[in-house]
Amino acid sequence: MMKNNHMATQRIYNQQIYNPQFSAPEDVVKHMVAMQAQDYAGAKWAIALRTHNVSEDAIEQAITNGKILRTHLLRPTWHFISPQDIRWILALTAPRINAINAAMNKKFELTDHVFAKSNAVLVKALAGNKQLTRLELVNVFEQAGIASDELRFTLLLMKAELDQVICSGGRVGKQFTYALLDDRAPITPVLTQEEALAKLALGYFNSRGPATLHDFANWSGLTVTDAGIGLEQVKSQLISHVIEGRTYWMPNSMADTLSQKTKAYLLPAFDEFAIAYKDRDALINPQYLKQARHVIFDPAIVVDNQVVGTWKRTIKTKSVDVHLNLFGPLNKTQEKAVEAAVSQYRKFLFLK
Template sequence: MTNLDKANLRAYNQRLNQNKFKKPEEVIGYMSAMQAQEYAYAKWAIGLRMQSPADKTVEKAMTTGSILRTHVLRPTWHFVLPQDIRWMLSLTAPRINAGNATMYRKQEVTEAIFNKSFDVFTKAMQGGKQLARAEIAKALNEANIATDDLRLTIILMKAELEQLICSGARQGKQFTYALFDERAPMTPVIDRDEAVARLVLRYFTSHGPATINDFVHWSGLTVADAKAGTEENKQQLHGINVDGVNYWMGTDVDFSKVKKTGAYLLPVYDELLISYKNRDAMVPAKFRDKMGAITFFPTIMFNNQVLGNWGRSIGKKTIDIELKPFGNLTKAQNDAIETAAHRFKKFNGLSQ
């Protein structure tokens, strides 16, 4: 299995070029969690995996709570389904809280302050009220809880991890928070081993071929967790050893349908790149010195290989796309990228 084989299989398993989904929640359910701190771009990441993508469709899913946005892996913002959020947070929150402990102490946010803050949240949001950050800060300040520096961010994240709050509908361009129990249905409790096995299977099915270290990078869990989960799912995973490194993916892969043609304008932090510790499969050797630009900026892909970066400027009736290739583009590449740009514009409501 060559690097190009890995890249082609990853694009295939991530549904970028086959078997696309009808609804945003189907995308998230399959992918399990999708990185989402750059919200506008993150909506496009969902759109890339849909049959008839539209920004307004993804936004509606956020508004209705069909998909939620919270801190659940590593930690950073991710889209996740309401029916998955409880078991995922129960699995990942202990490690995130342990990693955040130094920050909690540095900002002098004690357990007493957290508990007092949580009482404020419960009283302010009960009955379906959804509050923006400024409104939450005001409520906390009125309760003599300081929100300067990073304290508000810390308190909000801790409340997410404790399954007290999660994303609400947006108010204009403002994000809101809602009470967790009012947005996420109660689901059966599963033990930690089952949760690990479930997350491992979903990751390798939707992101494979990938390694144990890739899963650890994506999930924030341990190598021991990854190995235990892989062993539990060994009948449902296909393993390939390449130069002494084991790669895993789901067994239901039709190799005759794995495609390498076409172009994508990937958003920043798209799962095709960000969900692997080692991204060499998607980055030609001559461009690996540009890994910082590849990681932190939107990326042009052609035949599942990185060609450069891109940016967009969105007006009321226009979208200007600026290409920043790392080298000269061929006519075939330019034509394919133009088609990809048209898809992005259509997603954002433009006919041309």
């Protein structure tokens, strides 16, 4: 029977955190299908953890060049996504997100007519490969007579994302921009709903298995019924194990976990290692379940594939301080692994 630690080890491997196989940041995002990214700095580090020797500047450049896009995609929240995958996933998930947003849209009197007008205004303002900041788009809306207080403005932009009108552009300094999706992503074949469900399910279980159907539904924001339709179509390409009455699905090639040496990782908040599962107990050293109850929201220290503490950073002019909050003692080998993880993070930032 697969124990919790073994399950976490398989997840670390399939998520490309242990022994990353990719050199290009965009290949990591493609493998992961979608990566939660509302904490922008942390999400870039999440990509780096899964990439062989890549800098923050290289990831930023991939985003600027449109090799990685950022948009509201699942549940809904910000995600990094491949330009090749953004359209079919939006086509699958947008109807459910629109339903979730319906009450808020009604509260702010955002009707289909208003959204049609705002989308048309965005198309005109961003035409010709333009990329505009949020402040610039507020001015665009105001000039068009569209009220855009902060929350209303956010809803207008999210609807345009879900309607495949806009997505992220490159940053201007520290300011985020928006661009037309047609300028940043290729036109891709339209999938039927069943095809899209199957493709999303296979991508999820290959990159995050072992996981359950409910894990997949929770991560994707799909109903359990729709998630089950997707899983049913790809079961033949996966393997499964029943643990304590729950069926876990995973890639059909299992990782050789016996050869893994003690390693440590500094995971950002909202990392897919935590966020991708409804039940997260397998990720946490059993003696620290109480301390790690906020494992999704806190940057986590992982040793031997289990969460054993939290960490935070303080950026200085030419350096970064990393503050560790360990839940309990480590042995010398584990301490050295944590030191290596801190060094890896400093290297990523090009700071000593």
